Amino acid sequence: MSSCAPVKTSPAIASLGDIAGEARAWLLEIAAPLWSSTGRLDKGLFVERLTLEGQGDDAPRRLFVQARDIYAFGEIGRLGWNGPWQDLCNQTVDYLLAHGRRADGLFIHSFTTDGAVHDGRADLYDQAFMLFCLGHASRALGRPELLAAADQLMAALDAGWRHASGGFVEKDIPRPLRHQNPHMHFFEAFSALYDISGQEAWKARAEEMARLCRDHFIDPRTGALLEYFTEDLIPAPGPEGQIVEPGHCFEWAWLFEKLAQWGWADARAISDRLTAFGRTYGISPVHDVAINEVTLGGDVVKSSARLWPQTERLKIALARLRRLDTAEEAEEARRAFRGLQLYFDMPVPGTWRDVLNADGSFVLQPAPGSSLYHITCALAELLDTYEGRAG
Template sequence: MRFSDQPLIQSDNSLGEMAVQCRAWLFEAAAPLWSARAEGDIFLFPERLSIEGERDACAQRLFVQARHIFAFCEMGRLGWTGPWREMVEASVHFLLRAGRKPDGSYIHTFDAQGAPLDLRADLYDQAFMLLALAHAGRATGDEKLFAAAEALDDALEAHWRLPHGGYWEGEIAPCPPFRQNPHMHLLESFIALYAATGAPRWRARAEHVAALCAKFFIDPATGALTEYFDAALYPLSGVEGRIVEPGHCCEWAWLFETLAQWETPHAAEISDRLVGFARRQGVDPRRGVAINEVTTDGAIRNADARLWPQTERLKAALARLRRTGETAERVEAQLALAGLVKYFDVPKRGAWRDKWRADGSWIEEPAPGSSLYHITCALAELCDTTALAPDQCA
């Protein structure tokens, strides 16, 4: 059965009704499909599946495995009754055993059988390893996972931290340019570790990265988040320094909503400006989706629309709805979700398409497993919001 064979999720449904349908899709379709065990002794979550649900033998990126750990921890928290705990424990201990390098960082990829393949280290991978350790530690109660997170953080502080703030980005992407993106996921992971442990070091790390974003990554004239920076963390010259991804504006806004709960100065204001820009300049009203790239002056640079910006648009609206209670945020969440579920209309229920071209056609390719993290995070926000603030979601 395809998602579209069920009653369609429309923007005039209540968020509560949307949450019920999305929870059913997540538990009944996505979770069983993406937890199917491959042959062999090593448990590896799928790197990707065809839109018919078939798994292929390909390199397994560490950050995708880490994202799956997060996703299944969240599904377990939300009430999925499948074997999430066993899968999470098998996966996280595999990464600790097979992925850790002598310097305390983690490798980039494994082969299809789980043997180390690309031994280079990348900041993006380290950020998601921290996220996996935070959620697996919280979900399973295994304190050793928090100790592993501290050891990784010690390695980052010793070898990756830059004198003027921020982090070196590792051995894969050229550096410079520096990017906001891995720093954003470090912030996400530090927030998760603080929520799980209450340890002051994680709050201090989170506040450092948030301050870095406010000082360097956000264009002061427009409130937009730029992407690429020089060694001093100032935007690159030319058009490259003015590139804005609306999805990242929303993703940072979602994180700043948590910082607003911490009463971090100006966090709510930063969230307001980020989503304001993204909604004004980064949403295609014809398709009802957030597009990939614009520039700080609002010019469209890439009008295609990947799946993940739709989840970040939804998360930002839901977090802001809980803070403000404003009808406009509820409507924005409904519209964002209506855009997101268009990507789920594929032959195998529980898979998705990833890239929607500006001309209305889809790129035919496997469903990336990396998107399950984005989807699960957004649907968890939806379920949590409808439970915590039912009157605002009616």
């Protein structure tokens, strides 16, 4: 979701120009050509990941990755890439609708490498990203019928996947604990669908997810976001109930900044507390990157650092910069971008590392296509903020 309002140029924002140019060149001139060609299948699907040699492998194609890539190339096109982004997005969204939608209106979990159904179960996380994709594709491609498809998917979720304690159940692929993460992406999807369609029902759903987070997911003492819960949304017993992911603190904080624009009185206060916790306990003092997991008390659980928390750190810094217009937030945005760039130093330009170890080494593994969504969203925020582009 990239929906920055135009901003007046100020010294703090103008100082982002050095990194904005780098971001635009890398995304549009290096990453987009690679992932739209080598990262593409004849069937109209994107590859799941690229190897260290820059080739697609035979991993099953998860639906949420396809949905994310449709969003990513729609944004890349909006930002000015002159490649065939419309053809890519149209082909993939049409394939998902034709071959990924089940009789009950929900979407399957994954495809094989040749485009057949690999896992026909419906995953809650996937449904959130399909809603997100349909909204963004409707706007990017000028296809209002995709909003009708989003309505149909939402009706299927309302019919059988609501949970009595709030939120949604993970019905086909049950897990021992309830997770906040799918609900965060429903919040993101509902917010985007409201911005795109103007339909009040989507706004009401987004606010429902915001209240769920405020009332259940956020620890009232620390302002930190918890990850795992019992069926009735009480923090999980044992160590799982103490886990905080700094990246998710930043991601929810960024979403609450959107809610503040709608007039939610306490949205900015929630965003500020989430951001403060993430910055206080979730940034490695050695590598200046956002790490994976800490406890409510701020103790490090996983000192490794995946790529995606770096993008969320950047997004919330930019949102706060637009609101506060301070040199401190501009500097935090620069630091977050430089941290993200560490992951782009690859033998095949346009691919990325995913996991930075505590000792400064990277895990050697294929570049996950799922990260293109995170990267594109963050770099679009950067370019929109610097250039004053309307989202």
